[in-house]
Amino acid sequence: xxxxxxxxxxxxxxxxxxxxxxxxxxxxxxxxxxxxxxxxxxxxxxxxxxxxxxxxxxxxxxxxxxxxxxxxxxxxxxxxxxxxxxxxxxxxxxxxxxxxxxxxxxxxxxxxxxxxxxxxxxxxxxxxxxxxxxxxxxxxxxxxxxxxxxxxxxxxxxxxxxxxxxxxxxxxxxxxxxxxxxxxxxxxxxxxxxxxxxxxxxxxxxxxxxxxxxxxxxxxxxxxxxxxxxxxxxxxxxxxxxxxxxxxxxxxxxxxxxxxxxxxxxxxxxxxxxxxxxxxxxxxxxxxxxxxxxxxxxxxxxxxxxxxxxxxxxxxxxxxxxxxxxxxxxxxxxxxxxxxxxxxxxxxxxxxxxxxxxxxxxxxxxxxxxxxxxxxxxxxxxxxxxxxxxxxxxxxxxxxxxxxxxxxxxxxxxxxxxxxxxxxxxxxxxxxxxxxxxxxxxxxxxxxxxxxxxxxxxxxxxxxxxxxxxxxxxxxxxxxxxxxxxxxxxxxxxxxxxxxxxxxxxxxxxxxxxxxxxxxxxxxxxxxxxxxxxxxxxxxxxxxxxxxxxxxxxxxxxxxxxxxxxxxxxxxxxxxxxxxxxxxxxxxxxxxxxxxxxxxxxxxxxxxxxxxxxxxxxxxxxxxxxxxxxxxxxxxxxxxxxxxxxxxxxxxxxxxxxxxxxxxxxxxxxxxxxxxxxxxxxxxxxxxxxxxxxxxxxxxxxxxxxxxxxxxxxxxxxxxxxxxxxxxxxxxxxxxxxxxxxxxxxxxxxxxxxxxxxxxxxxxxxxxxxxxxxxxxxxxxxxxxxxxxxxxxxxxxxxxxxxxxxxxxxxxxxxxxxxxxxxxxxxxxxxxxxxxxxxxxxxxxxxxxxxxxxxxxxxxxxxxxxxxxxxxxxxxxxxxxxxxxxxxxxxxxxxxxxxxxxx
Numbered sequence: 001x002x003x004x005x006x007x008x009x010x011x012x013x014x015x016x017x018x019x020x021x022x023x024x025x026x027x028x029x030x031x032x033x034x035x036x037x038x039x040x041x042x043x044x045x046x047x048x049x050x051x052x053x054x055x056x057x058x059x060x061x062x063x064x065x066x067x068x069x070x071x072x073x074x075x076x077x078x079x080x081x082x083x084x085x086x087x088x089x090x091x092x093x094x095x096x097x098x099x100x101x102x103x104x105x106x107x108x109x110x111x112x113x114x115x116x117x118x119x120x121x122x123x124x125x126x127x128x129x130x131x132x133x134x135x136x137x138x139x140x141x142x143x144x145x146x147x148x149x150x151x152x153x154x155x156x157x158x159x160x161x162x163x164x165x166x167x168x169x170x171x172x173x174x175x176x177x178x179x180x181x182x183x184x185x186x187x188x189x190x191x192x193x194x195x196x197x198x199x200x201x202x203x204x205x206x207x208x209x210x211x212x213x214x215x216x217x218x219x220x221x222x223x224x225x226x227x228x229x230x231x232x233x234x235x236x237x238x239x240x241x242x243x244x245x246x247x248x249x250x251x252x253x254x255x256x257x258x259x260x261x262x263x264x265x266x267x268x269x270x271x272x273x274x275x276x277x278x279x280x281x282x283x284x285x286x287x288x289x290x291x292x293x294x295x296x297x298x299x300x301x302x303x304x305x306x307x308x309x310x311x312x313x314x315x316x317x318x319x320x321x322x323x324x325x326x327x328x329x330x331x332x333x334x335x336x337x338x339x340x341x342x343x344x345x346x347x348x349x350x351x352x353x354x355x356x357x358x359x360x361x362x363x364x365x366x367x368x369x370x371x372x373x374x375x376x377x378x379x380x381x382x383x384x385x386x387x388x389x390x391x392x393x394x395x396x397x398x399x400x401x402x403x404x405x406x407x408x409x410x411x412x413x414x415x416x417x418x419x420x421x422x423x424x425x426x427x428x429x430x431x432x433x434x435x436x437x438x439x440x441x442x443x444x445x446x447x448x449x450x451x452x453x454x455x456x457x458x459x460x461x462x463x464x465x466x467x468x469x470x471x472x473x474x475x476x477x478x479x480x481x482x483x484x485x486x487x488x489x490x491x492x493x494x495x496x497x498x499x500x501x502x503x504x505x506x507x508x509x510x511x512x513x514x515x516x517x518x519x520x521x522x523x524x525x526x527x528x529x530x531x532x533x534x535x536x537x538x539x540x541x542x543x544x545x546x547x548x549x550x551x552x553x554x555x556x557x558x559x560x561x562x563x564x565x566x567x568x569x570x571x572x573x574x575x576x577x578x579x580x581x582x583x584x585x586x587x588x589x590x591x592x593x594x595x596x597x598x599x600x601x602x603x604x605x606x607x608x609x610x611x612x613x614x615x616x617x618x619x620x621x622x623x624x625x626x627x628x629x630x631x632x633x634x635x636x637x638x639x640x641x642x643x644x645x646x647x648x649x650x651x652x653x654x655x656x657x658x659x660x661x662x663x664x665x666x667x668x669x670x671x672x673x674x675x676x677x678x679x680x681x682x683x684x685x686x687x688x689x690x691x692x693x694x695x696x697x698x699x700x701x702x703x704x705x706x707x708x709x710x711x712x713x714x715x716x717x718x719x720x721x722x723x724x725x726x727x728x729x730x731x732x733x734x735x736x737x738x739x740x741x742x743x744x745x746x747x748x749x750x751x752x753x754x755x756x757x758x759x760x761x762x763x764x765x766x767x768x769x770x771x772x773x774x775x776x777x778x779x780x781x782x783x784x785x786x787x788x789x790x791x792x793x794x795x796x797x798x799x800x801x802x803x804x805x806x807x808x809x810x811x812x813x814x815x816x817x818x819x820x821x822x823x824x825x826x827x828x829x830x831x832x833x834x835x836x837x838x839x840x841x842x843x844x845x846x847x848x849x850x851x852x853x854x855x856x857x858x859x860x861x862x863x864x865x866x867x868x869x870x871x872x873x874x875x876x877x878x879x880x881x882x883x884x885x886x887x888x889x890x891x892x893x894x895x896x897x898x899x900x901x902x903x
Contacts, residue, residue: 028138031147035138043178044223046145052155052172054185055137057145058094058101066091066106068222070338070358070368071159074186076215083370084159089361092131092221101148103132108361111258113249122248132158154187159217164193167212174216175334182222184337190214220338222367225265229365234259235576237583237674238565239503239533239592241357243364260364262357262501263566266314266322274318274569286324289496292335293328294345295373300327302485303343303373306492309555310500313563322567338368341499343492345373357499369499373491450494450535456651457607458487461538461550463648466634467627483538483550490551493532497555502562506604507591508534511556514610514619518548528609530587531558535606542619557587583674584681590674600765601672602665602689602697607658614666614697617659621704624655628713632720642722646740649721653711653742657749660705664756666697667785668765670772688769694780698788705753706792708813711746718742746813747820754824757785763852786855790863793821797866798873810879822863822886826893828856857894864890 035055038048045062048055069090073082091106107128112118134148155171170190177184191213207213234242241262250256266283268274274281289307291300304325314322335342338358357369461483508531516522518541529536529552541547565571565579582588591604608616627634628649635648669689675682704710721740756762763782770779795808808814828848848856867883867890874880 028136031138031140034147041176041178041183044181044183044221045178046143047150047176047178047183048147049173049176052151054150054154054173054176055147056150057140057143057147058096059143059145062094063146064093064095066093066224068220068224068338068358068360068367070218070220070222072218072370074216074218074334076213082372083356083358084161089358091361093128096146099136101134101136101146102130103134103153105129105131108245110246110248112247116249118248132156150185154185154217154219155189159219161191161217164191164213166190167192170212177334177337179339182220182338184334185219185221186334187217187219188214189217218334222338224362225360225365225367229265229360229363231363232261232263232566232571233573233576234261235565235580237580237590237676237679238562239505239590240501240562240566241359241498241503243359243361261566262359262364262366264366264500266319266567266569268318268569278318280315280318280320282320283322287322287500288324288326288341289369289371290331290333290335290340290342291325291327292342292344295343296345299488302488303492306489307343307496309489309493310496310559310563313555313560314567316560317564317568319567319569335370341369343371343373357501366499366501371492371495371499373495450491454487454491456654457538458483459648459651460655461540463627463631463634463651464540464623465547467630486549486551486553487538489553490532490536493552493555497531497533497559500563501566502533502559503592504535505531505533505558505590505592506535506596506606507589507601508532508556508558509536509605509609510589510603510611510613511587512610514612514615517610518545520548523549524553527554527556528552530556530589531562532556533559533562537607537609539609540623542623557585558590561588581676581679583676584679584683586681591672595672599672600665600667600669600762602662602669603671605662605665608662613662614693614700617662618700618704620655621659621700624652625710628652629717632717636720641725642720643724646721646723649740650745653745653749656705656710657752660701660749660753661756663697663700663705664753664762666694667757668762668769668780669694670765670769686772688772688777688779691773691778691780695784698780698785701753701757702788702792706750706789706817707795708746708808708811708817711742711813713742743812743816747816750817751820754789754820757789758824758828758848758852760847760849763849767849767851782849782851782855786852786859789821790859793818794863794866797863798869799866802869810876810882815879815882818882818886822860822889825856825860825863826889828853829860829893830896860890860894864894 035048035050038050038053038055041047041049046057048057069085069092071084071090073084091108093104093106095102095104105128107126110122110126112122132153134150134152136146137149138147139145140147151173155166155168157166167190172188173186174188175184175186192211234240243260243262245258245260246256247258248256250258264287265285266287267285268281269284270281272278272281291303295303304327307325308323311319311321311323333340335344357366359366465480508529511526511530512522512528517528517539528539528549532552532555536552538550539548540550561579561582565576568575568579571579583590589603591599591601595601595604596606602613605613610616631648631652632642632645635644636642666689671683671687671689673683673685673687675685718740723738763785766780766782766785770781773779791805793814795805796810796814798804831848831853864887867887871880871883871887874883
């Protein structure tokens with residue numbers, strides 16, 4: 001038995017030894033086999049492109065190394081050229097974990113000094129986000145690199161577009177480029193699903209078949225810039241885009257936030273320290289803008305001049321030729337490549353221009369800028385498409401939206417609104433929420449509507465010129481070249497300012513007095529406005545005045561100052577404080593988007609001009625009323641249809657709404673100052689608007705806007721306000737052939753006035769502003785607002801003396817205004833109730849001050865008394881039924897049980 005066992009063991013030994021000598025199968029497929037036949041792209045990463053696969057080698061030194069990840073839509077769906085994540089740059093790392101590679105997005109918002117207890121607490125509290133995983137496909141033993149397939153990452157909705165699903169079977173690599181410090185990847189993606197209806201800028205015509213929406217998405221992976229850049233702290237007196245981080249190591253500071261100015265790295269080529277008056281020196285590295293060859297030849301000069309205009313400001317801080325402009329000829333580059341700053345020309349149905357820039361999220365150093373200029377705005381300039389078009393390229397035919405257009409809230413046809421709402425990339429403000437908050441957030445990061453409304457301004461200027469010259473515009477007529485070039489140059493200057501780091505300045509338009517606006521001896525040197533970063537209307541000369549510049553020809557005093565603060569080459573903290581302390585100088589007044597949306601400062605506006613916005617409002621109101629009677633004869637020539645007259649009339653009537661908005665900001669308004677204590681010429685943070693001026697604005701609204709007389713147009717003229725009778729794709733609005741909707745237009749403007757004057761913010765501002773004034777200044781009271789609105793609304797009804805004011809008569813426009821006013825008063829009286837009678841009346845809960853609710857109830861009772869007096873003498877069935885309905889509504893409101901909260 002033992003012999004047999006021994007023999008068995010001896011026979012088994014070779015087998016055991018053989019088994020131990022057998023090598024394990026390879027962990028991964030052979031590298032050479034995996035990449036065989038692939039096209040190689042050598043750069044920051046070694047890439048192997050093979051059919052729809054893109055194998056990327058990640059060497060050890062690139063693991064856990066921060067990389068910028070810029071994203072853009074390069075082409076397609078009417079949104080080509082759109083920068084996506086410029087508002088908060090993505091920084092990612094590749095992290096090897098077992099048999100996978102994690103794609104990690106870094107959380108850069110919070111920082112602390114390394115080695116401190118705060119740093120340890122920070123590490124415990126906050127974390128990065130793992131946003132994707134990639135399986136390891138193979139390894140390159142020669143380089144010790146790990147290989148992954150990037151198609152698995154970028155053929156998904158990695159950009160977080162939220163507009164549908166990317167169909168892998170219909171998606172491919174469009175372009176792959178590798179450079180020493182970056183790689184640029186373009187994915188030709190086909191998007192499917194119900195949400196594809198959200199893709200596009202002007203309503204859907206840009207996509208021929210939504211069963212497959214094709215866009216080219218550009219991704220970059222970019223090394224962070226070399227060290228040596230000096231951060232610069234921001235100052236709230238000067239408007240710059242910022243990079244903001246929260247530093248938990250800042251002991252004793254008013255705030256833990258660290259705010260850096262976003263700016264380019266400009267250093268004197270000779271390394272010298274600059275002092276005022278020293279010689280000009282070029283920078284070590286210039287800011288180079290490439291004018292893409294898509295820009296038509298006739299505009300390249302204006303574009304070039306608009307860009308180079310900013311060199312004047314850089315000369316004031318010692319730089320010669322800080323900006324260089326190059327015209328693309330035979331050069332092959334992708335504008336989305338972060339290493340190129342470009343001026344691009346696109347063609348869409350929506351006129352707009354934007355100038356976003358990308359900044360290092362660690363320091364605020366600007367790395368890239370791409371200005372996008374939509375050709376449809378210029379087609380309107382040229383007359384290639386008809387004048388007086390809305391932002392979708394169709395004749396305008398909707399009620400005036402005073403608040404939306406003036407407050408800068410994005411209109412339904414605005415491409416930027418659609419992009420923010422529909423391409424909801426990693427930004428809380430793109431979800432549900434307050435529209436003003438979304439608009440403010442967009443503006444903070446560079447979205448701009450400067451060009452969106454300029455087409456109408458050009459149309460208004462041309463109509464005014466035609467009226468002065470006694471001429472009629474003809475189909476295909478071109479706007480005078482002088483006007484066109486000025487408009488293009490100003491828009492370019494504005495957008496370049498954004499790419500240099502400057503925010504909007506909506507106070508800049510108040511620089512000149514009205515009688516100086518057309519004095520070219522002044523405007524040629526210092527411009528029409530103190531900054532090109534405002535939204536400026538066309539500068540139309542009144543009758544009897546020689547026309548000056550239509551648009552500002554040069555950058556202004558504020559622009560020089562903002563560049564000085566950001567780019568002074570060797571400024572110490574003391575130097576910067578001294579520069580910012582000049583904020584009290586009148587030409588350096590600054591008010592930006594949050595001042596427009598969140599305050600009642602009548603000097604912070606869009607589309608106003610001159611040092612007195614109320615006077616501008618009155619002038620534009622008068623201009624429109626003077627032009628309405630001749631709108632047909634100045635826009636239509638023999639043999640032409642009448643559709644242009646409708647759009648032109650809309651342009652004029654909308655001026656009433658814009659004028660009302662400018663005036664309404666005086667009511668309860670204050671001038672808001674960003675000055676610091678001891679700044680020269682500094683004002684208090686709040687200075688109430690002179691009470692007499694507030695009352696003047698209220699009277700203007702009462703007499704000129706809240707009146708049916710403002711909308712009295714002769715029947716023979718209205719019969720000639722024709723419609724567009726073409727019905728096809730891109731022009732489906734067959735209702736354009738209907739009668740002109742004057743009633744609806746008037747109601748839209750009147751509603752907007754009530755929105756402003758009866759808003760909770762205005763009513764509270766009136767009360768609080770009164771506390772900032774002495775009794776001798778006779779501050780405006782809430783009672784005066786309600787009295788003005790009631791007198792305007794019920795001018796056709798007997799007052800307490802049984803008399804009708806003036807010659808006011810009932811009309812459909814006035815009756816609609818009365819219904820709207822009674823509804824607003826009713827909502828205010830019913831207060832916090834959000835259902836029942838309030839819901840029946842079509843209102844929502846209000847938070848009006850207690851005094852305002854009491855006044856609303858008082859004026860409802862007074863209105864009821866006047867209505868009862870009118871019913872005793874009125875014979876017209878329409879008027880009687882209208883008044884009887886109002887009476888019943890008021891009775892129900894006054895008799896309802898109110899359980900509202902206190903003040």
